Amino acid sequence: MLKACFISLLRITGLLVAILGGIVLVLWWQFAMPGRSHGAELPPWTAGERELATRLAGHVQHIASAPHHVREAAALQQVSAYIEDTLKAQGHAVQIQPYQVDGVSVRNLEVVLPGSSKRAEALVIGAHYDSSPEGPGANDNGSGAAVLLELARTLKATPLPRTVRLVWFVNEESPYFQGPDMGSVRYAKQAASRSAERVIGMLSLETLGYYSDTPGSQHYAHQLMKLFYPSAGNYVAFVGNRQSRELLSDSVAAFRAAAAFPSQGLALPDTIPALAHLTDPLGYSDHWSFWQEGIPAIMVTDTAMMRYPHYHTPQDTPDKLDYLRLARVANGIQAVIVQLAGQSSDGH
Numbered sequence: 001m002l003k004a005c006f007i008s009l010l011r012i013t014g015l016l017v018a019i020l021g022g023i024v025l026v027l028w029w030q031f032a033m034p035g036r037s038h039g040a041e042l043p044p045w046t047a048g049e050r051e052l053a054t055r056l057a058g059h060v061q062h063i064a065s066a067p068h069h070v071r072e073a074a075a076l077q078q079v080s081a082y083i084e085d086t087l088k089a090q091g092h093a094v095q096i097q098p099y100q101v102d103g104v105s106v107r108n109l110e111v112v113l114p115g116s117s118k119r120a121e122a123l124v125i126g127a128h129y130d131s132s133p134e135g136p137g138a139n140d141n142g143s144g145a146a147v148l149l150e151l152a153r154t155l156k157a158t159p160l161p162r163t164v165r166l167v168w169f170v171n172e173e174s175p176y177f178q179g180p181d182m183g184s185v186r187y188a189k190q191a192a193s194r195s196a197e198r199v200i201g202m203l204s205l206e207t208l209g210y211y212s213d214t215p216g217s218q219h220y221a222h223q224l225m226k227l228f229y230p231s232a233g234n235y236v237a238f239v240g241n242r243q244s245r246e247l248l249s250d251s252v253a254a255f256r257a258a259a260a261f262p263s264q265g266l267a268l269p270d271t272i273p274a275l276a277h278l279t280d281p282l283g284y285s286d287h288w289s290f291w292q293e294g295i296p297a298i299m300v301t302d303t304a305m306m307r308y309p310h311y312h313t314p315q316d317t318p319d320k321l322d323y324l325r326l327a328r329v330a331n332g333i334q335a336v337i338v339q340l341a342g343q344s345s346d347g348h
Contacts, residue, residue, distance in 0.1 A: 033265040034249055035256035040213060040234055043260050045324050052330060053323035056146045059086070060209075060318045064142030069130045069173060073104045076170070079129055083109055083149065083168050090153050097190070101181045106170045108183045111152050115163040115341070122163040122197050123341050125151065126184060126286050127205040128172030135316040139308055141172070143209035143321060147330045154334060161342030163197065169286050184286035192293035201247045201340060202297035204287035207304040207311075208236070208329055209321035219306045221281055233307035235262035236329050239282045240298035241270040247296040247340075254339035259332030261325070267298075281306070300333060 045053075062082045068075035087094050087109070097108040115121070127144035131137025145168055152166050169183035176182045184204075191199050211234050212218075218233035220226055238255070240248045245267040252265040268282060270291070284304070287297035305311040310320055 034253040037235065037256065037262050037264060038260050040232065040262060042325075042328070045328075049324060049327040049331070052150060052327040055150060056143075056326055056330065057318065057321075057323045059146035059149050060138050060142040060321060060323075063129060063145050064131060064136045064138040064316075064318060066136050067131050067133065068137070069133055070101055070104050070106065070171065070176075071133065076104075076106070076130060080107060080109065080168075080170070083129060083145065086149055087111055087152055090156060092152060092156065097183075097187060099181075099186060101171060101176070106183070108170055108187050109168040110187075111166045113155055113160065113164040113166070115161050116159060118161040118342050119163050120197050121200050121342075122165055122191075123337065124165045124167060124191065124199055124202040124290070125205065125337060126167040126169055126187075126202065128169040128183065128286055130170050130173050130183075131316075132173045132312045134312045135310075135314045136318075137173075138316050138318045139209045139302070139321055140207045140304060140311060140316060141205075142318070143207060143302075143326060144205035147205050147208060147326065147333065150330055151334055151337065155337065158338065160338065162200070162340075164337060164341050165191075172286055178283075178288060182286075182289060184289035185292070188289040188293045188295065191290075192295065199290070199295050201244075202287055202290040202295055203251065203333070203336070203340075204285045204297065204299045205333065206285040206299050206301045207308065208300065208302050209323070209326045210302050210308045211235075211322050211325045212307065217307060218303065221306070229264055230262070233303065235264050236332070237301050237303050238263065238265040238298055239301065240267050240287065240296075241282065241291060242267055243291070243294075244287075244296040244298050248298045250340060251298060251300075251336045254336040255332045258335030259328060261328050261332055263332075 063079050066075050068079045084094050092111045095110040127148045128141050129145040171183045213232050213234045215231045238248050238252050248265055248267050255263050285299045287299050290297035310316040
């Protein structure tokens with residue numbers, strides 16, 4: 001009898017160990033990312049990073065000195081014109097996707113960098129340039145739109161196997177967010193319908209310019225996440241859904257190989273209602289529109305409202321951004337794009 005009880009206890013213990021091991025394995029798979037995040041202490045800024053920081057600050061100043069959205073149509077059109085003029089000055093041909101919303105003419109802007117050996121495969125890099133109704137939107141999303149302008153400048157002379165499409169989206173903010181008049185929704189539908197080209201992935205550059213080394217400055221959607229991620233908001237995050245995990249993993253690996261800057265990654269299933277409080281924020285940008293078309297897509301972000309105290313307020317002004325850190329992040333994102341577009345970041 002005692003022997004039978006002992007055997008039964010061993011079986012129960014074994015089962016519990018197996019269940020616990022399975023949970024640990026799932027958590028490891030969910031949160032583990034390739035490579036290692038750079039430590040919080042950053043190497044000195046290079047002369048190139050300082051020059052880039054100055055250019056980024058200039059772009060943000062032009063884009064986000066005042067609210068610019070459909071209800072501030074003149075300001076929105078002025079920002080759109082600045083982006084177009086800047087791209088033309090860089091030597092790009094700018095493609096326009098115009099449409100009407102609430103009696104106002106709005107437009108997405110696009111620059112296409114044709115690929116060589118893999119031209120029929122496209123990588124889309126996007127950022128919205130409209131602000132929320134509450135403020136000028138320097139971080140959300142003047143920072144992303146500015147980084148994209150600098151990527152257009154530097155990638156112009158970088159031949160790549162795959163086609164790269166750089167897109168400035170309109171109408172990401174409320175009341176158009178995740179609706180039919182959201183600029184990226186319009187664009188993603190059009191991109192998915194092209195028969196001669198397949199979009200292999202999309203990166204959304206969203207709210208990228210605020211960093212803090214103060215413990216407790218980073219917040220999370222669930223307390224459990226504090227076990228896996230830093231308490232200081234000094235890193236850039238790569239986030240997406242489970243279907244985009246490979247794209248996310250490749251992006252994190254490329255960024256960590258190229259940039260001396262802290263980084264974190266997270267991919268969660270976005271189809272489980274019980275996890276909605278965790279997964280909904282992962283879709284809070286233009287990459288969501290590409291998920292609806294079955295296209296792998298991720299967001300690159302400073303985590304916005306999880307860190308930035310001026311999110312969607314009148315205080316989201318150009319002076320709040322850390323342009324040196326933004327410059328280093330921008331260079332890291334360029335390395336990611338080069339890698340994903342089919343060429344290693346060292347050019348070989």
